Amino acid sequence: MEQRLRHEAKVLLEQGKVDHIIGFEPGSLKFTTTPLITKDKDDIDRLVINPFIVNNLSKFLTEVKGRVGIVAKGCDSRSIVSLIQDKQVAREDVVILGVPCPGIIDLSKAERLVGRDRDELDDITREGDRVVITVGGEKKDFPITEVLFDNCLDCELPTPQEYDILLGEPSSPISDKATSRKKIEALEKMTPQQRWEFWKNEFSRCTKCYACRDVCPACFCERCFVEESEPQWISPLPRWQDNFMFQVIRNIHVAGRCTDCGECERACPVNIPLRSLTKEMYDIVGDLFGFKAGMDKEAAPLLTAYALEEAEDLIR
Ligand code: SF4
Ligand code: SF4
């Protein structure tokens, strides 16, 4: 896939079909990648596809000007479609280089499994439905379901349905819903008071860095409500009540746009389990409205659609 990507990306730039390519290059730390945004075909040989291409690159589409060739996994391609539905991106300005995605490795899980820091690991390789972690020359292998990110364990469309060039054979979903929803189910078993205490503790650690918002492709408002001063929706100080309210409002704003890409939780520097909120909202939107984000570029966005049989008089 990597060779095919480099070939296709070079052709796109050489033929002037795109102004920029957005993909991944190796990161400066072990087992990481970092976004590569370039218009120089000499950079193209730095593009990689591996089990660590974690970022949802569609975030950059609202920032990079001109026609763009973009590497997209299944969830990323749904975010692109969602941006098209919201008229933030024009379909004709994007060439989607689709990656049939086998799931992304969660380094924190790999570290926990072998009890070592990522710097101490020699290698992490994928072999079918197992992951082999080499530490001090010794190989240990684990089922893939123990090493992938939680969101990848309940991924409905790992192969992009919207693409211009598909870089490999379609991949099958890896399903372990129980593990994927484990944190959410633990919350569901709590009493309301216990849940309130849980979130109070979690959001007491929030530093209001807004990384969760800044990585989210569904958060594209030019001016976020947190920066409004008239009215001031939430205090700029990192009080837990305001931190919690920020996430509640953010979740409402991304309802019907969130593709469960998992980026917000991954980006949080203090490990607040934000996916327990976003995935719950994703499921509520699916159950109540039969709507899934980014499935159909011609469909109206969730919050602008209505049906004559709507329950609310206000809408009818
Ligand atoms: S959610 Fe699906 S498409 Fe996205 S990274 Fe995980 S497996 Fe890949
Ligand atoms: S809310 Fe989180 S999981 Fe949903 S699209 Fe945004 S970054 Fe991805």
Ligand code: SF4
């Ligand atoms: S990324 Fe984490 S710490 Fe930063 S604002 Fe979001 S929840 Fe708070």
